[in-house]
Amino acid sequence: MKIIILDTSCGNLYSLKSTIKKIGFDSKITNNPNNILNANKIFLPGVGSVQSIMKKLKYDNLIKLIKNCKKDILGICLGMQILGKYSEENEGNKTLGILDYSTYLIKNQHLTIPHMGWNKVQNVQKSPLFKNINDNSYFYFSHSYAVNVNNYTISTSFYGKLFSAVIQKENFFGVQFHPEKSGINGIQLIKNFLEI
Template identity: 40%
Template sequence: MEIAVINYKGGNVQSVLFALERLGVRATLTADHELIRSADKILFPGEGEAASAMRELRAQGLHELLPTLTQPFLGICLGMQLLGRHSEEGGGTQMLGILPFDVVRFSAAAEYKVPHMGWNTLQELRSPLFEGLREEDYVYFVHSYYAPVGEYTIAQATYPAPFSAAVQHRNFAAVQFHTEKSGPVGTRILENFLKL
């Protein structure tokens, strides 16, 4: 099985590669269009800021390639947000437009600091990606921006209101949390993705 991990200079790529190695899977970190097109599965991880990520995706022509892919695709953290239409981050950034959501910033509240950082539970699980998991399983989040809940939502979390913890449209699935930092729950999600 050929796994392509999209290389757009986003952070956190090495920990995703290590997580795959622990599962006995060797992945290729690449921005090569032909390698990406021919891969069996695509991982799109990332940490960082939306505007600079989109600049890099455009510079490599990936903003045109990624929406055309038809194989199973999993975005992680920033890799989820980039699938939306627009983000408030960076003064407003046009995204890939693969999923019909706009990314907005959390509003700070007395007991809810921004960024949302740490362990939180999943609810409303609606995908084979979560096979074997339970409502209230914990995963690890680090983010200041989020996708609202919509028809594309396949899992929710709450901080303080519900937001999309995972989304899906056609072959494109993505999670806001870090699978590679979420212990056995994150490992199970990666295993489920590899079985799709």
């Protein structure tokens, strides 16, 4: 199986690569369009700013390729947020526009922002991503922006209000948490994605 981790120059690319290795698969970190087109599974990781990830994808001529992607692709954290059409970050930025949602800044004076640490994830719809993972399992989050619950929401989490923890539309999947930092549940979720 050809597994590609998109080189977004941001995020724990090597941590993700090593988690995939633990499951028994090799993966390649690349922004080479031919490698991406020949992949069976694609990861779109992201940590940092929406501006820098969009700039990098544009520079590498990957925006159209991702939008037209027919292979299974999993956006992680910022990688999930940019599957939507808009982010409030840095006075507003257009994102990939694959899915019809926007990303908003978590605003709550009683809560610490960013939302960091373990939080419960509740399933709204059945998904192959959660095979052999119990409902209300804990995953590791680290984010200041979130996506409202919408038509593509598979699972939710709560931090001041409900937000989308996992989304899916056809071959596009997204998780707001970091599966590569989420212990046994995160490993199982990545394994499930690879086996879909």
